[in-house]
Amino acid sequence: MDRCNRLVDxxxxxxxxxxxFAAAGVATAVALPAQAETKAxxxxxxxxxxxxxxxxxxxxxxxxxxxxxxxxxNAPGVLLKLGMKVEGGAGPDGDIVGFSTICPHKGFPLNYxxxxxxxxxxxxxxxxDADAGGQQIWGQSTANLPQYALRIDDKGDIYxxxxxELLYGRLSNVL
Ligand code: FES
Numbered sequence: 001m002d003r004c005n006r007l008v009d010x011x012x013x014x015x016x017x018x019x020x021f022a023a024a025g026v027a028t029a030v031a032l033p034a035q036a037e038t039k040a041x042x043x044x045x046x047x048x049x050x051x052x053x054x055x056x057x058x059x060x061x062x063x064x065x066x067x068x069x070x071x072x073x074n075a076p077g078v079l080l081k082l083g084m085k086v087e088g089g090a091g092p093d094g095d096i097v098g099f100s101t102i103c104p105h106k107g108f109p110l111n112y113x114x115x116x117x118x119x120x121x122x123x124x125x126x127x128x129d130a131d132a133g134g135q136q137i138w139g140q141s142t143a144n145l146p147q148y149a150l151r152i153d154d155k156g157d158i159y160x161x162x163x164x165e166l167l168y169g170r171l172s173n174v175l
Pocket of ligand 1: 103104105106107108121122123125126139140141
């Protein structure tokens with residue numbers, strides 16, 4: 001019993017010593033000179049996006065994917081004129097959208113189904129809804145499909161100026 005009490009006492013002292021070190025650490029951090037302070041680095045995905053002209057409204061046919069690359073040629077995607085106002089839709093009818101066509105799960109190329117406005121993955125069967133901002137509606141992916149932020153000027157030129165999700169396989173959408 002006496003041995004047991006001694007062990008408890010040793011444990012208590014070690015605990016208190018640890019607390020003292022922690023307190024000393026806090027005091028040191030508080031005493032750092034002002035010039036040692038740094039701003040938190042922005043997350044890698046927070047980047048300036050290029051404003052790229054992808055097409056003109058006249059290039060789009062209703063509900064037919066128009067192949068593009070954004071933010072660079074290594075990031076395939078499509079523009080779509082869906083024929084009805086949708087989430088994230090641009091243009092006079094709010095029906096023009098753009099999406100990456102690389103599956104956010106493991107990077108398979110997606111196929112567009114014009115019947116239900118969905119993107120479908122042959123890899124593990126994830127499905128994404130073009131009418132709902134690329135929301136995942138089925139399958140293995142844990143992310144939605146990256147959608148372009150589009151701007152259309154008065155000549156009908158369509159510009160992509162950002163993405164709302166991280167592209168598959170990248171630490172940052174713009175390398
Ligand atoms: Fe598309 Fe796995 S790569 S669901």
